[in-house]
Amino acid sequence: xxxxxxxxxxxxxxxxxxxxxxxxxxxxxxxxxxxxxxxxxxxxxxxxxxxxxxxxxxxxxxxxxxxxxxxxxxxxxxxxxxxxxxxxxxxxxxxxxxxxxxxxxxxxxxxxxxxxxxxxxxxxxxxxxxxxxxxxxxxxxxxxxxxxxxxxxxxxxxxxxxxxxxxxxxxxxxxxxxxxxxxxxxxxxxxxxxxxxxxxxxxxxxxxxxxxxxxxxxxxxxxxxxxxxxxxxxxxxxxxxxxxxxxxxxxxxxxxxxxxxxxxxxxxxxxxxxxxxxxxxxxxxxxxxxxxxxxxxxxxxxxxxxxxxxxxxxxxxxxxxxxxxxxxxxxxxxxxxxxxxxxxxxxxxxxxxxxxxxxxxxxxxxxxxxxxxxxxxxxxxxxxxxxxxxxxxxxxxxxxxxxxxxxxxxxxxxxxxxxxxxxxxxxxxxxxxxxxxxxxxxxxxxxxxxxxxxxxxxxxxxxxxxxx
Amino acid sequence: xxxxxxxxxxxxxxxxxxxxxxxxxxxxxxxxxxxxxxxxxxxxxxxxxxxxxxxxxxxxxxxxxxxxxxxxxxxxxxxxxxxxxxxxxxxxxxxxxxxxxxxxxxxxxxxxxxxxxxxxxxxxxxxxxxxxxxxxxxxxxxxxxxxxxxxxxxxxxxxxxxxxxxxxxxxxxxxxxxxxxxxxxxxxxxxxxxxxxxxxxxxxxxxxxxxxxxxxxxxxxxxxxxx
Numbered sequence: 001x002x003x004x005x006x007x008x009x010x011x012x013x014x015x016x017x018x019x020x021x022x023x024x025x026x027x028x029x030x031x032x033x034x035x036x037x038x039x040x041x042x043x044x045x046x047x048x049x050x051x052x053x054x055x056x057x058x059x060x061x062x063x064x065x066x067x068x069x070x071x072x073x074x075x076x077x078x079x080x081x082x083x084x085x086x087x088x089x090x091x092x093x094x095x096x097x098x099x100x101x102x103x104x105x106x107x108x109x110x111x112x113x114x115x116x117x118x119x120x121x122x123x124x125x126x127x128x129x130x131x132x133x134x135x136x137x138x139x140x141x142x143x144x145x146x147x148x149x150x151x152x153x154x155x156x157x158x159x160x161x162x163x164x165x166x167x168x169x170x171x172x173x174x175x176x177x178x179x180x181x182x183x184x185x186x187x188x189x190x191x192x193x194x195x196x197x198x199x200x201x202x203x204x205x206x207x208x209x210x211x212x213x214x215x216x217x218x219x220x221x222x223x224x225x226x227x228x229x230x231x232x233x234x235x236x237x238x239x240x241x242x243x244x245x246x247x248x249x250x251x252x253x254x255x256x257x258x259x260x261x262x263x264x265x266x267x268x269x270x271x272x273x274x275x276x277x278x279x280x281x282x283x284x285x286x287x288x289x290x291x292x293x294x295x296x297x298x299x300x301x302x303x304x305x306x307x308x309x310x311x312x313x314x315x316x317x318x319x320x321x322x323x324x325x326x327x328x329x330x331x332x333x334x335x336x337x338x339x340x341x342x343x344x345x346x347x348x349x350x351x352x353x354x355x356x357x358x359x360x361x362x363x364x365x366x367x368x369x370x371x372x373x374x375x376x377x378x379x380x381x382x383x384x385x386x387x388x389x390x391x392x393x394x395x396x397x398x399x400x401x402x403x404x405x406x407x408x409x410x411x412x413x414x415x416x417x418x419x420x421x422x423x424x425x426x427x428x429x430x431x432x433x434x435x436x437x438x439x440x441x442x443x444x445x446x447x448x449x450x451x452x453x454x455x456x457x458x459x460x461x462x463x464x465x466x467x468x
Numbered sequence: 469x470x471x472x473x474x475x476x477x478x479x480x481x482x483x484x485x486x487x488x489x490x491x492x493x494x495x496x497x498x499x500x501x502x503x504x505x506x507x508x509x510x511x512x513x514x515x516x517x518x519x520x521x522x523x524x525x526x527x528x529x530x531x532x533x534x535x536x537x538x539x540x541x542x543x544x545x546x547x548x549x550x551x552x553x554x555x556x557x558x559x560x561x562x563x564x565x566x567x568x569x570x571x572x573x574x575x576x577x578x579x580x581x582x583x584x585x586x587x588x589x590x591x592x593x594x595x596x597x598x599x600x601x602x603x604x605x606x607x608x609x610x611x612x613x614x615x616x617x618x619x620x621x622x623x624x625x626x627x628x629x630x631x632x633x634x635x636x637x638x639x640x641x642x643x644x645x646x647x648x649x650x651x652x653x654x655x656x657x658x659x660x661x662x663x664x665x666x667x668x669x670x671x672x673x674x675x676x677x678x679x680x681x682x683x684x685x686x687x688x689x690x691x692x693x694x695x
Contacts, residue, residue, distance in 0.1 A: 110509040111530035111540055177510050185514050188523045188555060195554035 016044040016107065016115045019179035026051050028171070036164050037154050038122045042107075042172075044115040047081060057121060059149040063098060068138030072097050080104065085116050091165055094120075098134065099127045103161060105169050109176050117172065119165055125155040225283035229276045236276065240269040278431040285438040292335040292442055294467060299332055299364045299392060300325035306343045306362060310351055318356035321347075325364040332392050333466050338439040339394075345432040346396040346459045354400035354456070363395040366465065390465040391445075395458055402453035411449070412437045436461075444468045469564050471662060477538040478664075481562055482650060486569035487576065487583035488548035491608040494637040495569060496525050496545050499647055502640075503679060507531045521547040524559055531678040535669035539678060541651075548583070557590040565602045565654040567646055568630070569637075572607045572615035602653035606633045606646040644680075651676050 029040040033053035042051040063069035076096055085092060085106035094102040100121035107115045130146040243266035246254060254262065284290060303323040314321040332339070343362065350360040368388040403411060412433050433447075440447050445463035470479040484492040493513070500511040509528035515521050527543040546556040560566075568587065570580040588598040605628070607621055618634075625632040631649050635642025655672050658664040665671060 110528040111538065177512075181512050181514070184512070184526070185523055188514075188558060191558040192523075192552070192555040195557050199554065 013045075013112045014109060014114060014176065014180045014183065016042070016050055016176070017048065018183060019176055020050060022050065025175070026053075029053050032164070032168060036156075036160075038119050038156065038161075038164065040168070041118040042115060043081065043118070045113060047084075049081075050115070057100075057149075058152060059098060059100070059146075060121065062146065062149050063134075063141075066138035066140050069097075069134070069141065072137060080118055083116070085113055087111060087113055091162075096121055097131070097137070099123065099131045103165055105165050107169065107172055107176065109173070109180070114176065117165075117168060119161065119168075122156045122161070123150070123153040125157045127155065222283045225279050229280040229283065233273065233276050233280070236269055236273050240266055240273065243269060275431075278435060281435050282431055282438075285435065285442075290438065290442050292338065294333055295336055296331045296333050297336045299329050299394070302336065302340060303343070303362045303364060303394075306340060306347055309344055310347050313348065314351050314360065317351060317354070319351050319354050320359035321351070321362075322359060323362040326366065329364060329366050329392070330390065330465050332463070334443055334463060335439075338442070339461075339463070342436040342439050342461060343394060343396065345436045346461070349432060350396050350398035350400060350457070350459075354398045358399040358456075360399075361395070361397045363393075363397065365393050365395075367391055367393060369462070389468070391462050392465055394461040394463075397456065397458045399456040402455055402457050403449070403451045404453055405451075408449055408451065412447070469562065469658075469662075475538070476536055476668070477540065478668075479540045479542070480564045480654065480658075482541060482543045482565050482567070482654065483559060483563045484543070484545040484567045484569055485556070485560075485583070485587050486546075486548060487571060487579040488550070490548060490569045490571045490576075490580075490583075491635070491637040492545040492548060492569045493519075493521055493525050495567070495606070495608075495635075495643050495646065496527050496543060498637060498640045498643040499543070500527055502644060503527075503529055507679065520549060521545060522552075523547060523555055529679050533668070533670045533674055533678060537668040537670055539675070541679065553586065553590070556586070557593055560587070560590045560596070561594045563591075563594075563596070563601060565650055565657065566604075567650045568603055568605045569608050569635075570605060572609045572634075573612050574614050574616060577616075602650075602657045604631045604633060604646060604649045604653055606635050606637075606642065608635045608637050608642075610634050610641070611636045611639070648676060648680075651679060 025042065029042065029051045030053050032038075033040050039056075040051065040053045041049060043049055060073070064073060073096075076094070080094055080102055083092070083094070083104055085104060087106070087108060089106060091103050091105040094104060096102065098121075101124050102118055102120035105117045105119070106113045107117060127150075129150045130143065134146055135141045135143050243262050245251065246262045247259065247266065303325055307321050307323050311321060347360060347362060354360055367390075369391050370388055437447050440461055440463060443463045444467075445461060448460045448462070449457060450460075451457040469481070470477075472478075484495055486492050493515070496511065500508065507529055509530070512526040513521075514523040514525070524547065525545040528540065529543065530538065530540040532538045544559055546552070546559050566587070568584060570576075570584075591598045591601060607616060609615070621632055621634065631653065633642055633646040633649055635646060637643050652672075655664070655675050664675075
């Protein structure tokens with residue numbers, strides 16, 4: 001069976017060394033030892049000593065001075081240390097050859113022995129003095145001096161010892177349970193976080209992979225667009241050029257019908273060329289090759305220029321085209337051709353979607369706005385950069401059909417058409433707004449749309465007056 | 469499952485799984501009261517102030533068979549709240565049998581299904597084939613209005629692979645039956661995976677009775693089925 005990281009902690013038998021805080025458990029045992037005058041030692045399941053309250057009795061020190069008794073003492077102590085109490089065995093008594101006594105209690109938890117507590121040595125109440133055979137163990141021991149040490153010993157009743165042991169074992173049991181619980185909690189917490197982290201990493205990796213794949217696809221698409229557009233444009237230029245020459249009569253006079261046909265060829269060719277140019281623009285933008293050629297120019301004449309470009313289209317539809325630039329506008333430091341293209345795009349859309357009798361206005365005004373709207377400024381920006389920036393707002397206001405509200409967020413997507421049905425009423429490739437937005441964004445600006453379906457739309461281009 | 473041949477010790481892991489608030493902890497609390505204090509350990513509950521399970525509850529049960537096999541069963545509940553999925557996954561590692569505690573209310577059918585699906589996913593994430601883990605299903609809260617009908621559950625019991633139990637865990641109804649059924653499917657799976665009966669000289673009855681040794685309740689004689 002597979003073991004998850006958490007399994008080890010949940011399945012592992014608790015280790016006393018991990019559960020007890022060494023300092024705290026030593027203090028607790030010391031306080032018991034001081035209170036009852038009995039030394040306490042705690043060993044874990046691997047017989048590692050965790051607590052030793054020390055304080056050897058005088059009598060122990062006495063017999064340790066003689067070789068014969070020292071050997072016996074050392075043996076007894078190692079036996080005590082090695083003893084492994086079994087589950088359910090209860091407290092064991094270990095008698096020392098000196099008449100002193102030890103009690104060994106197992107520390108059990110959930111059917112496992114996690115360690116043992118050794119109480120002692122102490123002198124049971126029934127002992128009056130040194131055992132008679134003590135002197136036999138080493139010729140150097142004098143019975144009278146041994147007796148002096150025994151007189152000083154505190155005698156302990158068996159029931160007192162039992163009480164102390166059971167209380168101590170109970171306290172340690174509570175500590176083991178609480179400590180183990182905390183240990184499990186911490187371990188489970190760590191394991192859960194680690195599992196969640198791994199899961200998240202997996203997902204991130206998956207996302208990263210698809211992102212890389214998409215980026216590559218996007219690059220391929222842009223390359224493809226650039227190549228195809230270029231290959232299309234070259235022969236088309238010839239088609240238009242030769243049509244123009246025909247119309248100019250360079251190949252002789254044409255009759256009315258021929259002129260009409262050639263003009264149609266030329267017009268359609270130009271439409272196609274415009275589309276291809278848009279595609280090229282788009283692919284250039286998408287491949288990050290957009291370069292601005294900034295110059296300082298007045299906005300008023302630019303608006304006039306845009307209007308004159310669109311006037312024939314507007315007149316054909318009976319749409320009134322008006323321009324109004326606020327007096328005293330500062331010159332704009334931007335790529336004039338790009339800004340012009342943005343306005344032509346927006347205004348030509350406006351004319352396209354405005355029924356006859358309606359009007360399209362081009363307005364320009366200067367103003368200020370908070371730098372990086374919606375973004376929090378860092379301390380340095382707050383301290384050292386002017387809070388506001390001067391901006392130019394160029395608005396195209398129409399009285400056209402408007403845009404359904406749910407379509408608004410999508411209209412700047414490439415190739416997106418609000419009316420994308422096969423029988424759609426309005427032409428176009430759905431590239432104009434996408435390109436317009438890219439140009440505006442390249443100027444650190446933005447385009448906002450307000451629209452009321454059936455009543456008209458306002459597109460506002462906001463660009464900083466000075467480059468940022 | 470951990471099998472220590474040298475020490476003749478078998479450690480098993482049971483998990484109570486199910487959607488939020490379906491009564492997993494309640495099942496465990498009832499069991500704790502019913503299981504003989506001599507064989508059960510302390511009930512470890514890790515919960516928040518409003519009694520929602522935070523990490524898990526753990527009821528340890530241990531007993532030694534006549535043949536000298538020490539059986540340690542650790543019964544866990546998982547936290548049901550959706551956000552604790554990674555904890556649930558960690559707890560399902562090396563699981564030996566699962567009691568799925570469902571809420572009988574019709575309105576919570578989807579939560580039950582989603583939790584069950586989540587359980588299967590989490591098992592797979594642990595490298596465990598869900599089809600290989602014995603599962604019993606408890607339809608809890610039979611005392612609530614608008615619940616899956618008895619007829620539906622009968623029908624379900626007839627055609628489903630999992631044994632179906634009914635319970636009102638807060639009143640202790642059906643808790644023991646579910647646990648007994650869980651131990652029973654666990655026994656069957658131990659028989660087929662480690663041949664426990666022959667290898668360790670343990671009988672099914674002794675295994676089941678090991679837990680309920682001194683239980684002062686009527687033990688369901690024939691575990692299984694929608695009784």
